[in-house]
Amino acid sequence: MTNRKIVIDHSPGETRVATLIEGRLAQMFVERASRPWVRGAIVNAKVTAVRKELGAVFLDLGNAQGYMDGPSKYTPIEGQSVLVEVISEPRKGKAARVSQNITLRGNFADIYPTETGYSISRKIKRKTKRSAIREFLISNVPSSVGVHIKSTDNSSDFTLIKKEIDELILKWRRLEQMTASNGSPKVLIPSPGPIGFAVKKYIDQEIHEGKNGTLFDDFAIDFQIDKALERKVSIEGGAEIIFDELEALVSVDIDIARFKTAKTQPLRLAECLAEEIFWQIRLRDLAGLILVDFPRLKDIKIRENFVRLLKKLSKENDVSLVVHGWTRTGLLEVTRPRIGLTLHEIFCGNEIGGLEAMETLGLKVLRLLIKETPGMALPQVVCSPQLRTMIQATLGESLKEVSKKLGKTVTFVDDPNSGHELFHIRNALEA
Structure with a gap:
């Protein structure tokens, strides 16, 4: 079984949460007193402007400004109260992205009160188990509510799952009542913060909690953060990957000049590159448009294998990475939704060179x-x-x-x- 840990550090002015896989830093979540998290908050927001030419609605969230794409069903008017969930953090002077599609998250299931239907985690693979979950959902969950079943050690305990779903539905009813009785803007459910986000995302993980950086020293996390802020990453065999975060996109350049077995083991080269690039995208929290300059090799199967592995890793690790394909100039075009600051933006801001x-x-x-x-x-x-x-x-x-x-x-x-x-x-x- 893979050794996974969540390491939490409470220090003056900030909370840092690291996820480790086999001792290696996989992801970081950071909240600072100067920049409290708003992601995941549910807010009775107030519409401040409707810009039809931009297809956007701007809102006052109380503790931040937000925007959402113009709703397809109806267009709200200025001054109207709208119940929204904050999807992404404000970034570089831009407002936080919000949505009217609310998600209430539990340990075993999430519910989508404004949608219908159900889904089951792809990590639950056995057909008999998936079939049993489907029958349970059809018999026990109102058809007016959308539900997603997570992959946990308790995903077969239907009594426990039903209890949680009932509690989440009751929570939604209370939210509706609060929306009707409270003015706007008002935060109805605060952001879960980095700890709540990590614990909900990585269920059943071993959790270590400490203060003032002690555990980060014990697990060599600060050292790994410093390495992740460098442009160049060396991989097995001597190849290098260079990451450059630009204003409009992220550039990923690959140098295989020092890869000793590039000609004799090309498939191994593709595997190493896919694994490391995926790991770094997740760790550095790279998002938006990502262009990968893959080496021009004679055997086209090598780059096809690279793309296949990148898609597989994204699916297995539940990372929203969309691989669009190759451009005319031979670059691989990848996109990922942006929900917060990148690792470099958090720790380095606008400083150059790490x-x-x-x-x-x-x-x-x-x-x-x-x-x-x-x-x-x-x-x-x-x-x-x-x-x-x-x-x-x-x-x-x-x-x-x-x-x-x-x-x-x-x-x-x-x-x-x-x-x-x-x-x-x-x-x-x-x-």
Whole structure:
């Protein structure tokens, strides 16, 4: 059985959740105090503008701005209240994407109150089991509600599943009542945050929970994050894959010049490339238009095998990756829905070359203050003026939290000659 873990870290100013497969970092979910999650929230939103020429409706979500594609059945009017679910996080000044197709998620099943029909996880493969689930759904679930059955250890326990579906339907009825009795905009169900999202997505996983980066050190997660922020990735055999996140697309370039067995084991080459590119797309949370520049090899079966493996990995791992095919210039066109910031955008912002963003560095300083300064009389941070300003202003509330835990005030000394990524912590009495 594959060894899978969810590792949760609570630190001043942020919550980080990592999923590991056989010890390797597979996915990251991060929420910061400066940017709370809205994804997954259900909101009684207020329509602020209807732009028919754009086919879009803009809404006030209370804690963020949202937009949705113009509904096909009817067009809401300005000032109207609309019940929506937030599908994606705001990004680069753009509003969060929302939908009127609500999903209420459970551990064993999800329900879609505004849709009909049912679906069963593709991971449940036995025909007899799928047939039994279908019969159960037809007999026990109202035809007016859509249902999806997940693949879990309890997917055959129909008593447990029915209880959860009934609870979710009751939750929906209460939501309808709240919508009628509350004004807008109002958040009716808050976002589950990174922890809730990861636990619901990866059911039956081994969970480890800690504070201040200790578990991330134990599982070498910070090291793996740093590696994932690099452009180049080396794979078995010596080939390199280069990832470039551009404004309009993601470019994936493949260099097989150093791949020692490219000619003698071409199918192995395709397999290695498909596995690593899929892994990196999921880990880096790459989305939108992705163009893969695959090597021009004589045997066309090699690239066909590459595409087949990429589709297979996407299906097996429940990742919404759409492989459209080859362009006239020989590039493989792939798209993936965007639901949040990429790993690079979270940790590096607009910095080039994998340098950590100022906020990321500030949060690292706060973690280290808690881990390294207990017993230190007067903890002091020596850093650039820019980093000091970030910690004292943007992360001010988190700094107060750290000082309270330490029972002493943290002081700062500016080092104008220090690069923004450099800092050190010392005892002011020994300076």
